[in-house]
Amino acid sequence: xxxxxxxxxxxxxxxxxxxxxxxxxxxxxxxxxxxxxxxxxxxxxxxxxxxxxxxxxxxxxxxxxxxxxxxxxxxxxxxxxxxxxxxxxxxxxxxxxxxxxxxxxxxxxxxxxxxxxxxxxxxxxxxxxxxxxxxxxxxxxxxxxxxxxxxxxxxxxxxxxxxxxxxxxxxxxxxxxxxxxxxxxxxxxxxxxxxxxxxxxxxxxxxxxxxxxxxxxxxxxxxxxxxxxxxxxxxxxxxxxxxxxxxxxxxxxxxxxxxxxxxxxxxxxxxxxxxxxxxxxxxxxxxxxxxxxxxxxxxxxxxxxxxxxxxxxxxxxxxxxxxxxxxxxxxxxxxxxxxxxxxxxxxxxxxxxxxxxxxxxxxxxxxxxxxxxxxxxxxxxxxxxxxxxxxxxxxxxxxxxxxxxxxxxxxxxxxxxxxxxxxxxxxxxxxxxxxxxxxxxxxxxxxxxxxxxxxxxxxxxxxxxxxxxxxxxxxxxxxxxxxxxxxxxxxxxxxxxxxxxxxxxxxxxx
Amino acid sequence: xxxxxxxxxxxxxxxxxxxxxxxxxxxxxxxxxxxxxxxxxxxxxxxxxxxxxxxxxxxxxxxxxxxxxxxxxxxxxxxxxxxxxxxxxxxxxxxxxxxxxxxxxxxxxxxxxxxxxxxxxxxxxxxxxxxxxxxxxxxxxxxxxxxxxxxxxxxxxxxxxxxxxxxxxxxxxxxxxxxxxxxxxxxxxxxxxxxxxxxxxxxxxxxxxxxxxxxxxxxxxxxxxxxxxxxxxxxxxxxxxxxxxxxxxxxxxxxxxxxxxxxxxxxxxxxxxxxxxxxxxxxxxxxxxxxxxxxxxxxxxxxxxxxxxxxxxxxxxxxxxxxxxxxxxxxxxxxxxxxxxxxxxxxxxxxxxxxxxxx
Numbered sequence: 001x002x003x004x005x006x007x008x009x010x011x012x013x014x015x016x017x018x019x020x021x022x023x024x025x026x027x028x029x030x031x032x033x034x035x036x037x038x039x040x041x042x043x044x045x046x047x048x049x050x051x052x053x054x055x056x057x058x059x060x061x062x063x064x065x066x067x068x069x070x071x072x073x074x075x076x077x078x079x080x081x082x083x084x085x086x087x088x089x090x091x092x093x094x095x096x097x098x099x100x101x102x103x104x105x106x107x108x109x110x111x112x113x114x115x116x117x118x119x120x121x122x123x124x125x126x127x128x129x130x131x132x133x134x135x136x137x138x139x140x141x142x143x144x145x146x147x148x149x150x151x152x153x154x155x156x157x158x159x160x161x162x163x164x165x166x167x168x169x170x171x172x173x174x175x176x177x178x179x180x181x182x183x184x185x186x187x188x189x190x191x192x193x194x195x196x197x198x199x200x201x202x203x204x205x206x207x208x209x210x211x212x213x214x215x216x217x218x219x220x221x222x223x224x225x226x227x228x229x230x231x232x233x234x235x236x237x238x239x240x241x242x243x244x245x246x247x248x249x250x251x252x253x254x255x256x257x258x259x260x261x262x263x264x265x266x267x268x269x270x271x272x273x274x275x276x277x278x279x280x281x282x283x284x285x286x287x288x289x290x291x292x293x294x295x296x297x298x299x300x301x302x303x304x305x306x307x308x309x310x311x312x313x314x315x316x317x318x319x320x321x322x323x324x325x326x327x328x329x330x331x332x333x334x335x336x337x338x339x340x341x342x343x344x345x346x347x348x349x350x351x352x353x354x355x356x357x358x359x360x361x362x363x364x365x366x367x368x369x370x371x372x373x374x375x376x377x378x379x380x381x382x383x384x385x386x387x388x389x390x391x392x393x394x395x396x397x398x399x400x401x402x403x404x405x406x407x408x409x410x411x412x413x414x415x416x417x418x419x420x421x422x423x424x425x426x427x428x429x430x431x432x433x434x435x436x437x438x439x440x441x442x443x444x445x446x447x448x449x450x451x452x453x454x455x456x457x458x459x460x461x462x463x464x465x466x467x468x469x470x471x472x473x474x475x476x477x478x479x480x481x482x483x484x485x486x487x488x489x490x491x492x493x494x495x496x497x498x499x500x501x502x503x504x505x506x507x508x509x510x
Numbered sequence: 511x512x513x514x515x516x517x518x519x520x521x522x523x524x525x526x527x528x529x530x531x532x533x534x535x536x537x538x539x540x541x542x543x544x545x546x547x548x549x550x551x552x553x554x555x556x557x558x559x560x561x562x563x564x565x566x567x568x569x570x571x572x573x574x575x576x577x578x579x580x581x582x583x584x585x586x587x588x589x590x591x592x593x594x595x596x597x598x599x600x601x602x603x604x605x606x607x608x609x610x611x612x613x614x615x616x617x618x619x620x621x622x623x624x625x626x627x628x629x630x631x632x633x634x635x636x637x638x639x640x641x642x643x644x645x646x647x648x649x650x651x652x653x654x655x656x657x658x659x660x661x662x663x664x665x666x667x668x669x670x671x672x673x674x675x676x677x678x679x680x681x682x683x684x685x686x687x688x689x690x691x692x693x694x695x696x697x698x699x700x701x702x703x704x705x706x707x708x709x710x711x712x713x714x715x716x717x718x719x720x721x722x723x724x725x726x727x728x729x730x731x732x733x734x735x736x737x738x739x740x741x742x743x744x745x746x747x748x749x750x751x752x753x754x755x756x757x758x759x760x761x762x763x764x765x766x767x768x769x770x771x772x773x774x775x776x777x778x779x780x781x782x783x784x785x786x787x788x789x790x791x792x793x794x795x796x797x798x799x800x801x802x803x804x805x806x807x808x809x810x811x812x813x814x815x816x817x818x819x820x821x822x823x824x825x826x827x828x829x830x831x832x833x834x835x836x837x838x839x840x841x842x843x844x845x846x847x848x849x850x851x852x853x854x855x856x857x858x859x860x861x862x863x864x865x866x867x868x869x
Contacts, residue, residue, distance in 0.1 A: 107551055418742075419573065420760065422734035422753030423775030423805055 069459045073117035075153040075177075077144045077168060079130035080121070081251070082182055083159035089447035092116055092133045105448030112448075112455055117154075120147045122263035123281075125256065142263060148172050155458060157451075158182060159209075161290045162297075163270050166191035173202040178458050180451065182209040183304075184296030185475040187270075189500055192475035199468045207454035207464040208471040210304040214449035221309045221380045229382055230369025231390060233310065237368075238302035238353045240294065243360035248328050248336060249285040253278050279331070286332035293334040294323070294355045295481040300474055302353060304466070305365060307473075309376065315473055316342040316351070318503055319480035320490040327358025340481040353481075372406065381405040476500070548588055550581050563588045567599045568709050568732055576720065577727035577742055587723035591716035595732065598712035601629040602704045604652070610693075611702060615652065619698030626691050633693060635814060636707045637683045643822035643831050648794035650685055652701030653677040658799060659781045660790045668783045674797040681794055706791075709735045710772055710817025717813070730813075734773055737813045741767035747858065754863075755804035755841050755849065762839065762851050764860035770813035774824035775805030775841075793825045802827025802840075804849060809837040809857060829854055 074090075076083055087093065089105035090112055098104075106112060119130030120141035131138050141147040144164075148156060148171050155178035158168050166186045169179045179199070185208050186192035199206045212218065225233065242248060257278055264276045272289045274280060284290035285297055307313045319342050323335030339354035364375035371388040375381045384391040386402045394400035450465065457464035466474075476493065480500050484491045490503040551560040558578035565572045572595050576584045603609045607616075610625040617623060636649035657669040657677040669677070680700040687694045695701065709732045716730045717737045727740040729748050738748040747765025754761040755777040776789020776799065788799045806824035808816045810833070819832055829838045837857030844850040851862060 109551075418575070418748040418750065419729055419731045419736050419738075420734065420751040420753055421736060421771045421773040421807055423755070423773055423777055 069113065072114045072455060072458065073152055073154045074114045075118035075120065075141075075147045075150070075156045076116060076130060076138075076159065077120045077147060077156055078159035078161075079119055079126040080123070080159065083121070083126070083157070084129065084133070086157055086159055086447060086451070087116070087130065087133050089445050090114065090116070090451055091448075092135065094129065094133045097133075105445035105451075109444060109448060109452075112452055114455065117152050118147045118150060120144050122266045123257065124261035125254065143266070144168055145171065148175050148177060153177060155179070155205075155455075161267075161284045162292045163187045163290045166195045167269065169195050169206065170198040173198045173204050173206070176202060176204060178204045178454070179206045180209060180454050181206065181471075183300045183474065184292040184478050185471040186479075187290075187292060189476055189479045192472045192479075193498060196468050196472050205454065205458045205461075205464055206468045206471065207450065207457065208466040208468075208474060209447075209450065210300070210466045210474070211446040211450035212301060212304050213308055213465045214446040214453065215305075217376070217380060218305050218308045221374060221376050222311065224380065224382060225309050225367060225369075225374065226311055229372055230367060230374055231371030231385075231388065232348070233367050233369045234348055234350065235368040236306055236310065236349065236351045237366045238299070238306060238351070239363040239365070240298040240302065240353075240355035241359050241361045241363060242298070242355075242357045247360075248357040249283050249291075249332075250328065250330065251282065253282045257282070283332075286330075286334055288333050291334060292478060293482050293485075294336070294338040294357070295321070295340065295485075296475075296478045298355055299338075299340070299353050299481065300478050302365060303474060303477055305376070306351065306367075307470075309367065310349070313344060313349075313351070313473070313477070314346075315476050315493045315495075316480060317345045318343045318490055318492045319477075319484045321481040321485040323485045327356065335485070338481075338485065340484065342477070342481070548585060550584065559584055561585065561588055563592060565592050565596070567592075567595055568603070568712070572732045573729075574716070574731075575729040576725055579723075579725055583723060584725070587720050587725050590723065591719045591730065594715045594719050595712040597628065598632065598708055598715065601625065602632060602708040604701075604703055604705070611704065614693050614695060615701040618695035618700045622687065622689060622692040622694030624691055625693045630688060630691065630693060632704055632708055632711050633686065633688070633702065635711065636704060636818065637686060639707065639815070639818040639822075640683055642833070643818065643826075645795050646793070646822040646825040646831065647706060647818050648681060648683070649702050649704055649707065650681050650683060650695075650700060651792050651794045652703040653680050653699055654792040654794065654797055655703060655790065656701070657797075658788055658790075658792065666783075668786065668788060678794075678797045681797075706774070706821040707814055707818045709733055710770070710812070710814035713737050713770065713813035735771070735813055735817050737770040738766040739768065741765070751863070752807060752839060752841070752851070752860070753805070756843075756847065760863040761841060761849055762860045762862050764858040766809065766858055769809050769811060769858075770816040771807060771809045772813060772816035772820040773805055773807040774820040776800070776824075777804060791821060791824050795825075800825040803842045805841045807839040807841075808832065809855075810835065 076087060079087070088097070088102065091104045091106035093102060093104055116130075116134035116138045118141055119127060119134060119138040120143070121127040121130065122142065127140050127142070131140050139150070139152070144160075147153060148168070156168070156172045158165060158179065158181040160168065160182075162184050165181050165184070169181050172179050173195075186195060224230070245251060259276055262278070262281055264281065267281055268274060270289070274289070280287055280290070291297060303313070319340055321338065321340035323338035325332060325335050325337070327336045336357035337355070340352070342351040344351065362377065364377040367374040367376065370385065371390040372385055373383050382405055384395060384400045384402050384406050386395065388395065391400050395402065400406055453465045456462075480491050480493065483500050487502060491500050492503040494501045548561060548563045559581050561576040561581070561584040563574040572592065574588055574591060576588060579587070600606075600609060602611050604612055604615065606612060610623060610629055614623045614625065633649065640648045654674075654677045657673055659665045680697045685696045685700045686702070687696055713730050713732055713735060714737065717728070717739055720728050720730070720739060725739065727742060729739070730737050734753065736750070738750070741747045745765070747767035750764055750766045750771060751760035752762040752764070753773065755775055774791060776791050780787050780789045782788075789801070791800045792798070793800045802824065806820050808819040808823055810816045810819065815833075819836060822831060823829060823838055823840065827840070832838060832855060835856055837853070837855040839851055839853040839857060839860065841849050841851055851860070853860065
């Protein structure tokens with residue numbers, strides 16, 4: 001073949017437009033095959049339109065080319081558990097990790113076009129780890145303020161305890177540095193509002209670290225819900241079940257850790273004055289002075305998914321929550337069992353959530369619509385409601401079985417296979433979606449995609465996927481639940497005063 | 511009811527207009543003229559390149575993987591291989607009203623169409639395999655598919671015996687006429703469907719292209735049929751899963767190297783007539799949907815042969831007609847909704863996948 005014979009590679013837009021019908025339709029044939037009549041209905045009946053217009057799950061694009069624009073100098077503040085994960089997601093790791101077969105988030109993807117120009121941690125081994133992982137390019141900092149102030153830093157990633165998110169984000173914004181900050185956005189409501197002002201005034205790009213926003217599964221679910229497959233959704237449920245010490249915020253404390261290599265004063269901040277305590281330092285999520293409890297740490301992941309699927313929840317009208325320490329009586333302050341009900345009167349929706357850190361059962365998020373129910377966890381399944389008016393004719397004639405999904409996207413396997421043989425194209429549907437898939441079936445680290453989205457937003461001066469206004473909604477929503485639990489009464493959002501207040505109209509006693 | 515009666519039930523998708531444009535034999539142009547995506551990973555540690563490509567074609571997704579050749583070569587080879595598949599699809603796609611094969615079907619009993627060599631090669635191959643499989647595989651079974659509500663037709667009941675007989679009257683290789691580079695059907699109502707061979711032939715042609723580019727490790731898959739060229743380094747073969755016919759997930763897995771595999775089954779495409787589930791694979795000998803097993807898989811040295819042989823195995827339920835050197839697996843229903851995998855011939859060592867795993 002001569003050089004001129006090679007087709008020009010298409011743009012992502014072209015690709016998606018061209019693929020829009022085929023793979024997505026393929027995806028939903030998975031469900032169709034489980035019920036005899038559905039396959040025909042999918043082409044000729046009420047689903048036809050919807051399926052033909054479904055988007056291709058996952059991002060697409062040509063890999064291999066560095067992004068346009070100069071290399072951005074990024075500083076990482078916090079090289080702990082999450083900070084290390086983000087470095088790997090960004091394409092940086094220690095040689096030992098690569099030798100052990102760990103794959104970088106950018107493997108097979110375009111590089112992010114960044115240099116890790118600085119790392120900061122107040123635990124010396126973490127700081128050393130970050131410098132090595134950066135390839136030796138990073139300047140080590142013991143003080144976050146010094147890293148932020150460095151003229152060699154364009155943007156910062158904040159992977160620090162929750163109580164430091166806002167102070168460092170504000171400082172970075174005021175220094176003109178773009179910010180990627182882990183959830184929960186703030187330690188309290190006022191902090192979120194103040195940070196928003198600072199970020200907007202500075203004109204920097206802030207991305208809240210909800211990488212789930214890049215999950216193609218949720219994008220697909222959002223399209224289904226948005227296209228009305230479920231009818232009016234009036235109730236949504238979400239859950240977190242965690243078990244074991246790590247997920248219960250009791251991970252191993254390094255033996256070498258002590259006052260010699262931990263900067264306790266820098267950790268406390270915010271006026272806190274506790275004596276040196278390694279449990280507080282490494283298990284900070286268990287303490288209100290630093291963490292935001294299950295609401296800020298675990299619920300916000302679920303909230304993020306539901307916010308995406310339901311098309312923007314906004315700040316809830318009210319919240320009522322309770323919780324207790326029942327499973328881990330280890331001196332912690334934040335409950336290991338927690339439940340909350342949010343009401344969104346304006347959109348006619350209630351959202352319930354409960355969580356435990358003493359059980360690991362996996363539960364689906366569930367969206368209850370007047371015509372159908374969607375389950376969402378590792379896959380999307382939609383079941384017609386027995387009393388649906390929309391599907392009444394199909395239910396009556398038995399062409400829809402309410403016990404079988406009318407639509408499903410069931411990725412998940414394929415991590416151990418190269419291909420599959422089947423009667424038709426089942427394989428195209430089922431190849432792995434551990435995090436997010438491209439049309440080629442490759443799994444891509446969502447944190448990599450989320451970082452890329454942030455960097456693209458910086459380069460093109462656009463809004464990122466989880467921008468500052470959404471960060472405020474996330475934080476206020478999370479804190480409403482926490483405040484309700486801690487105050488022992490229902491709370492509401494006073495939009496005029498921009499405060500969370502006890503809901504005295506319903507008999508609140510605080 | 512006479513043999514024109516079926517038309518009373520059916521809505522013809524395309525009415526013949528007597529035009530004979532002779533579009534056949536066209537090769538892919540400078541570009542594929544269709545969307546596709548290529549991604550290349552340069553694997554760390556000197557482990558070479560890993561190219562993956564996808565293209566929607568043949569009513570499904572075509573997936574291509576190439577290992578361990580320089581990136582630019584891999585890209586050129588991938589585009590050329592995809593072009594080969596796209597070319598076959600353009601010729602043989604019965605879902606495209608403008609394809610040469612659709613035109614041949616539309617003009618059945620009236621005129622021949624100049625379709626060119628590549629399509630004729632596929633048709634001849636299909637006819638030969640029809641003989642080899644003693645009628646259990648037949649590229650002229652399209653009238654039966656139509657009668658049962660496939661191929662763009664819908665009915666509210668299965669065909670009567672008389673309607674089946676009418677369809678069978680126009681099934682058979684003797685209705686096919688080839689003259690020079692022209693293809694035609696002697697009887698009105700006759701039709702050719704290459705759905706059980708074209709994917710395989712296209713895969714074989716794509717693999718030939720890859721070989722000419724010097725590729726030695728690749729996987730070409732289209733709609734569940736595939737060819738494993740070589741295998742990844744340090745592996746006994748590409749890891750292939752056999753789709754579970756009743757549930758999402760897999761019922762077996764096996765390594766495959768320098769061989770093709772294809773699976774036939776009715777679990778993806780069927781119609782329901784008042785509780786009677788009728789699959790889209792027809793037994794040309796009886797005019798009825800095949801019901802011998804849940805799925806049939808054949809491994810051999812050619813994807814085109816595997817494609818047709820899997821269909822024949824599904825129709826007959828017996829491997830007796832398979833040529834020497836092939837391997838086969840059938841999945842049959844077992845107790846309590848479970849399935850049983852049976853195998854024989856030159857079949858790779860396969861491993862059952864426990865229920866619920868890999869879903």
